[in-house]
Amino acid sequence: MASQLLSVPSFSLLPKVSPFHPPLLSTPRKLPLFHSTTCSPLQSSSNSRITNLQAVTNTCSETESNAPTETTALTLRNICQGFVPEHILHRQALMEEIGFVFPTDIQREALPTLFTGRDCILHAQTGSGKTLTYLLLILSLINPQRSSVQAVVVVPTRELGMQVTKVARMLAAKSTDVEVKGCTVMALLDGGMLRRHKSWLKAEPPAIVVATVASLCHMLEKHILRLDSVKVLVVDEVDFLFYSSKQAGPVRKLLTSFSSCDKRQTVFASASIPQHKHFVHDCMQQKWTKRDVVHIHVSAITPMPLCLLHKFIVCGKKNKHQVLLALLESDAPESAIIFVGEQSEKSKKAGNDPSTTLLIEFLKTSYNGSLEILLLEEDMNFNSRAASLTEIRQGGGFLLVSTDIAARGIDLPETTHIFNFDLPQTATDYLHRAGRAGRKPFSDRKCIVTNLITSEERFVLQRFENELMFSCEELML
Numbered sequence: 001m002a003s004q005l006l007s008v009p010s011f012s013l014l015p016k017v018s019p020f021h022p023p024l025l026s027t028p029r030k031l032p033l034f035h036s037t038t039c040s041p042l043q044s045s046s047n048s049r050i051t052n053l054q055a056v057t058n059t060c061s062e063t064e065s066n067a068p069t070e071t072t073a074l075t076l077r078n079i080c081q082g083f084v085p086e087h088i089l090h091r092q093a094l095m096e097e098i099g100f101v102f103p104t105d106i107q108r109e110a111l112p113t114l115f116t117g118r119d120c121i122l123h124a125q126t127g128s129g130k131t132l133t134y135l136l137l138i139l140s141l142i143n144p145q146r147s148s149v150q151a152v153v154v155v156p157t158r159e160l161g162m163q164v165t166k167v168a169r170m171l172a173a174k175s176t177d178v179e180v181k182g183c184t185v186m187a188l189l190d191g192g193m194l195r196r197h198k199s200w201l202k203a204e205p206p207a208i209v210v211a212t213v214a215s216l217c218h219m220l221e222k223h224i225l226r227l228d229s230v231k232v233l234v235v236d237e238v239d240f241l242f243y244s245s246k247q248a249g250p251v252r253k254l255l256t257s258f259s260s261c262d263k264r265q266t267v268f269a270s271a272s273i274p275q276h277k278h279f280v281h282d283c284m285q286q287k288w289t290k291r292d293v294v295h296i297h298v299s300a301i302t303p304m305p306l307c308l309l310h311k312f313i314v315c316g317k318k319n320k321h322q323v324l325l326a327l328l329e330s331d332a333p334e335s336a337i338i339f340v341g342e343q344s345e346k347s348k349k350a351g352n353d354p355s356t357t358l359l360i361e362f363l364k365t366s367y368n369g370s371l372e373i374l375l376l377e378e379d380m381n382f383n384s385r386a387a388s389l390t391e392i393r394q395g396g397g398f399l400l401v402s403t404d405i406a407a408r409g410i411d412l413p414e415t416t417h418i419f420n421f422d423l424p425q426t427a428t429d430y431l432h433r434a435g436r437a438g439r440k441p442f443s444d445r446k447c448i449v450t451n452l453i454t455s456e457e458r459f460v461l462q463r464f465e466n467e468l469m470f471s472c473e474e475l476m477l
């Protein structure tokens, strides 16, 4: 089994410097373009891999998962029965209304392992349902009768935290037909009202806390929150947090000083784990996880969803706005996100307007379509950021201009088009931006990612194509 998959080209995003381990290669490997057919949701995923590092004693060999062959009728309920409380599985909202009937590949591969209590690294494409995977584990472990924090989910941004909290509350809500206490979920996020949270934590600790790193560490350092009763600690977008100069230190402290890996189940999730073998090794060495951590890698040879079609158009910097307008008219997206690069410090100092502002102003005067134009960027205050996303969530039909703040984890399933008005900095950023579209796990619908580039940027896009193994079709002006 172990050797079978070793010949498959391994996907690995290579950052310039790894916070996990010194880089092995300084330049990205040029990989052949490789396409494979997507796994039907009901088939076992032939390109998924599960690595158990203890079993293979540091060789980082990868074994094909032994997913059952007769999975045709396997439902989420089948997988969760006996682990997740019946009243949650019974809830109409979970199974039918929301449409969570069949498991996605990562849910089918990971849940049985997670239910055994093993630490896991969930490594699967954007929009593949990693959130529901770890939330179902959490619901299988917590006791609503106990008044203590039993699960913590750490996220990189307030926006992602709000989204995860919403899903957790929906799943954990008190059932109407049975006498079972619902679980409380606290959102402990940057920009939140920490004073109110302090009183809440003292009066009646919630069972689940969804937190940004800074807010969580603040509460831990002030001894307002303790992790003694925590059974499961999830770090979502784990690579992003480890690469963030501000957040990496506090995350490590959280994993090793504020709590011990021996006393909790640890789950890491992301669609991109650069140099994942080193990362798994470091997880064990640094005691971020136990030594029998399992790396569950779904769609290892197709890092981006195959329902995404990638295009590019070469244009001059000066006519980018007009080209975008023409694309919006010709493509007529149902909902779209336009990603714009962050303003440089130099440009800020020179007193220039950020590109986001310029683009919003241009669209407001020139775009005649029916989509509502919205803005999301770091420099907005937290209330305006929340308002932008709330407006979006009330039904699609949006044209969201955003920096990379919307690139990680944000789930807007109505998004049909992504426009990279400015190219992202890295292939990993490309993967996450593109992955804001194509987020309906069982849909065949194609979504489009269009890159507006100058002729000098063509080689950068080609590098992304090689690293992420996709190909981009050229559009002519």
Ligand SMILES: Nc1ncnc2c1ncn2[C@@H]1O[C@H](COP(=O)(O)OP(=O)(O)OP(=O)(O)O)[C@@H](O)[C@H]1O
Residues within 6 Å of the ligand: 076, 099, 100, 101, 102, 103, 104, 107, 124, 125, 126, 127, 128, 129, 130, 131, 132, 270, 271, 408, 409, 410, 411, 413, 435, 439, 440, 441, 442
């Ligand atoms: N079993 C399922 N059946 C149908 N839809 C599902 C299922 N599981 C998850 N989804 C939906 O799929 C979408 C993507 O899920 P989710 O946000 O968890 O993706 P993700 O893997 O965390 O992506 P990312 O890496 O971008 O954060 C959500 O809208 C979610 O409701």
